[in-house]
Amino acid sequence: MSQLPHIPCLRKGQPYQSLDQIEIQGYSDQQTLATVSTVNAGIIRRDLKRIDDAKAALRAFTVEQLIQISAKAGEAFLNETLPLGDKGHQQSPEDYIKTLSSTSGLPHVMVRRNMQKIHHALTHMKTVLTGLTRGLDLSIIDRGYGEQFGTRISYFPTAKALGLVMPSNSPAVNSLWLPAIPLKTPVIIKPGREEPWTPYRLIQAFIKAGCPAEAFGFYPTDHEGAGVILQSCGRALIFGDKNTTAQYANNPGIQIHGPGFSKILIGEDQIDNWQDHLDLMVASIAENGGRSCINASAIIVPRHGQAIADALGQRLGPIEPTCPEDEGARLSGFANPKMAEYIDGAIDQDLGEPGAEDMTAKYRTGSRKVTFEGGTYLKPSIIYCDSMNHPLANREFLCPYASVVEVPQSKMLDAIGPSLVVTAITKDPAFTEELLESDLIERLNLGAIPTMKISWDQPHEGNMFEFLYKRRSIEREA
Amino acid sequence: MSNESVSNEAIEQASLQLDAHVQEIIKWHFSPDTGCSFWLDWASKAGWNPAEEIKGLDDLISKFPHFQDEWLRDLQPEVWVPKAFQGQPFNVFETGGTTGMPKQRIGWSDYKVDYSEFSEKISDEHFPRNHYWLMMGPTGPRRLRLAIEHLANVRGCSCYFIDLDPRFVKKVIADKQFDVARSYMDHVVDQAVTILKHRQVSAVFTTPKLLEALSEKLDLWDAGIRGVFCGGTTMDPQYTRFLVEEVLENRIGFYPTYGNTLMGLAASVPIGPEDNYSISYYAPQPRAVLRVVDPKETSQVMDYGQWGRVELTTLTKEFFMPRFLERDEAIRKQPRAPYPWDGVAEVRPFGAMEKKIVEGVY
Numbered sequence: 036m037s038q039l040p041h042i043p044c045l046r047k048g049q050p051y052q053s054l055d056q057i058e059i060q061g062y063s064d065q066q067t068l069a070t071v072s073t074v075n076a077g078i079i080r081r082d083l084k085r086i087d088d089a090k091a092a093l094r095a096f097t098v099e100q101l102i103q104i105s106a107k108a109g110e111a112f113l114n115e116t117l118p119l120g121d122k123g124h125q126q127s128p129e130d131y132i133k134t135l136s137s138t139s140g141l142p143h144v145m146v147r148r149n150m151q152k153i154h155h156a157l158t159h160m161k162t163v164l165t166g167l168t169r170g171l172d173l174s175i176i177d178r179g180y181g182e183q184f185g186t187r188i189s190y191f192p193t194a195k196a197l198g199l200v201m202p203s204n205s206p207a208v209n210s211l212w213l214p215a216i217p218l219k220t221p222v223i224i225k226p227g228r229e230e231p232w233t234p235y236r237l238i239q240a241f242i243k244a245g246c247p248a249e250a251f252g253f254y255p256t257d258h259e260g261a262g263v264i265l266q267s268c269g270r271a272l273i274f275g276d277k278n279t280t281a282q283y284a285n286n287p288g289i290q291i292h293g294p295g296f297s298k299i300l301i302g303e304d305q306i307d308n309w310q311d312h313l314d315l316m317v318a319s320i321a322e323n324g325g326r327s328c329i330n331a332s333a334i335i336v337p338r339h340g341q342a343i344a345d346a347l348g349q350r351l352g353p354i355e356p357t358c359p360e361d362e363g364a365r366l367s368g369f370a371n372p373k374m375a376e377y378i379d380g381a382i383d384q385d386l387g388e389p390g391a392e393d394m395t396a397k398y399r400t401g402s403r404k405v406t407f408e409g410g411t412y413l414k415p416s417i418i419y420c421d422s423m424n425h426p427l428a429n430r431e432f433l434c435p436y437a438s439v440v441e442v443p444q445s446k447m448l449d450a451i452g453p454s455l456v457v458t459a460i461t462k463d464p465a466f467t468e469e470l471l472e473s474d475l476i477e478r479l480n481l482g483a484i485p486t487m488k489i490s491w492d493q494p495h496e497g498n499m500f501e502f503l504y505k506r507r508s509i510e511r512e513a
Numbered sequence: 514m515s516n517e518s519v520s521n522e523a524i525e526q527a528s529l530q531l532d533a534h535v536q537e538i539i540k541w542h543f544s545p546d547t548g549c550s551f552w553l554d555w556a557s558k559a560g561w562n563p564a565e566e567i568k569g570l571d572d573l574i575s576k577f578p579h580f581q582d583e584w585l586r587d588l589q590p591e592v593w594v595p596k597a598f599q600g601q602p603f604n605v606f607e608t609g610g611t612t613g614m615p616k617q618r619i620g621w622s623d624y625k626v627d628y629s630e631f632s633e634k635i636s637d638e639h640f641p642r643n644h645y646w647l648m649m650g651p652t653g654p655r656r657l658r659l660a661i662e663h664l665a666n667v668r669g670c671s672c673y674f675i676d677l678d679p680r681f682v683k684k685v686i687a688d689k690q691f692d693v694a695r696s697y698m699d700h701v702v703d704q705a706v707t708i709l710k711h712r713q714v715s716a717v718f719t720t721p722k723l724l725e726a727l728s729e730k731l732d733l734w735d736a737g738i739r740g741v742f743c744g745g746t747t748m749d750p751q752y753t754r755f756l757v758e759e760v761l762e763n764r765i766g767f768y769p770t771y772g773n774t775l776m777g778l779a780a781s782v783p784i785g786p787e788d789n790y791s792i793s794y795y796a797p798q799p800r801a802v803l804r805v806v807d808p809k810e811t812s813q814v815m816d817y818g819q820w821g822r823v824e825l826t827t828l829t830k831e832f833f834m835p836r837f838l839e840r841d842e843a844i845r846k847q848p849r850a851p852y853p854w855d856g857v858a859e860v861r862p863f864g865a866m867e868k869k870i871v872e873g874v875y
Binding site for chain 1: 729749751752759789790
């Protein structure tokens, strides 16, 4: 067995060792943890031409059987030792946590939480699919047609595979593609450069659970290869900021997962009780290191903005980096220190625009960007903005960051812009009705519910079933 | 013969032959009876007489400066006509893919010499005689177009041509008009597909990217292709492996070449897994000499196995070009049969590690 693990490309589940390999290094000590094979776009194009047998391998199972396999995969992912690469290395759950932490900067406690989320999605796949299909008799997918709700129903797949161009910043986003397997759709994954670990481990868990290996394509590749995955699978997901995803904005075959711009809105009727909701605001801003698209990045209130911002600054400002093993760790390191530098610079630059104040500054020891035990961290930032027009009022960064802005309740929905999650703390029926009618909000939490709370029976960001299947009308001779 | 080493005697013999050739060519170009006006004028200003002082390659390297490519852009072509060729119409060839005034080289029959020699290095199994070829690549003012046709003719074959304008491709890629580049590439490849569907063709010359694109539109083996030679852009080892194993399915002969209008054609030694798909090219010495030099101290060659900048010296009676620094970098390779002189491997644009280079499909 060679000393370093080598993670191969998987071509319909078969390992392929490329002559082009990159090294994955720890973010703080630059220690090489594995080599990863990378492949050119042409290899992906050729494999996609022969993807039909991968689909056929999944079609040999019923959805119900694949739900059972998913559940076993969930247990294996969370609890078992699984193969890591093609050189005989094995990875225990603890190994996975340590390795992912050392390359992503996520503290162990957050990796564990992400693992739990993925485990939950896999072991509750029936619930997930019930939510996605709105209670469809899943055997209709097996047969292609059937009768339910007193009507004939037929669905057909929209894609030969689901393409995924994954990010490196948060392992739980892998839970988005998991329903594709019980929905009998092969996955073609380009992992994030620093995060091959989670998709590779998930694939190994599925295979161990009895899923056909052909269902999995794992292609560390370049920009051109990512383009092939996005354009050639039929359906694909891409993660990234506006610069990365803008070119796909009008492509119905590509689902964009960009910044969430998630928010907390407090209504006139509840604003005087804002102190009751401080814990909720802190959790929504800072859980998971502030890295999720469902972290709140703006608190919109009709009044008390300065006081709320100051209270949040007081709670979040003193947070310091800790060692990754610390169970109380709240900040994530940056795998790419230049990203931290960019964010720090962008916040400082826009603070130069009149009308914004860094409310964490006076509670923070030292600067926002710090180096700790070789890693680079950004401490939390709460920015009070005097208007939603300020450049910092509706921003999202890969760290605990939120603006606090005063906006009259009657103007809030005109001001928020597209928002992945909105937690609206109000009991006002008229405001509630306005919120329910808004087309800007993907997931609406009515009441004191953190933005980070998601429901597996309700998709908060695109519906994977509706993405991968389309209903057709059908008549069949009796 | 893929990994055969070369004896020291053979290397010594080749070196002596090269020195003799250098001496002969220098005498030719710096003699008023045979030389061209450019080099005779140059020598009159240089203050030394190359015809007397150059006894071999080492002298040439130590006494000549690097050839300036502006000379091929700014001067009229007649300054390069050796007196011995005066009155004979010449071909004007241009270099590949840059915009603006191109470098021009004139010539008479050098390309025929290079390609007739190259014909001996390709097998009849992969390039059957008395058949048909297809070239899909830059034709226009390039030496390559005539050279390929000559090579086909030497082997009793005729050649179909599909043109590709590399200057247009580079321009649209530099302007980030990737859709236009893709569309143009499709346009070129579609024409090749049409020829292959309607005519019997057994050999293809093209660029790596066009070869890959062609293979996505039809099965090359089923289309009758048995041999491919390929050049023009970078082929790193993994990409070469991809071409050999997947595009050509390990059954169509693959002959990578490295060359340009100024040098001619450097052939590659057979490649395979034992080489980790690293392609080594050997110049058509003594007519051209390739050295891998230290970019910061270009009089020094790099050690074997090290990256450096490619330096080309062309030594024919039609054209003398000392120490031209190519826009390429490569690994210096040891002599390898049948070539008892240094080779260059894994050629890529100079500075490729530091910056993104626009290569396009050519």
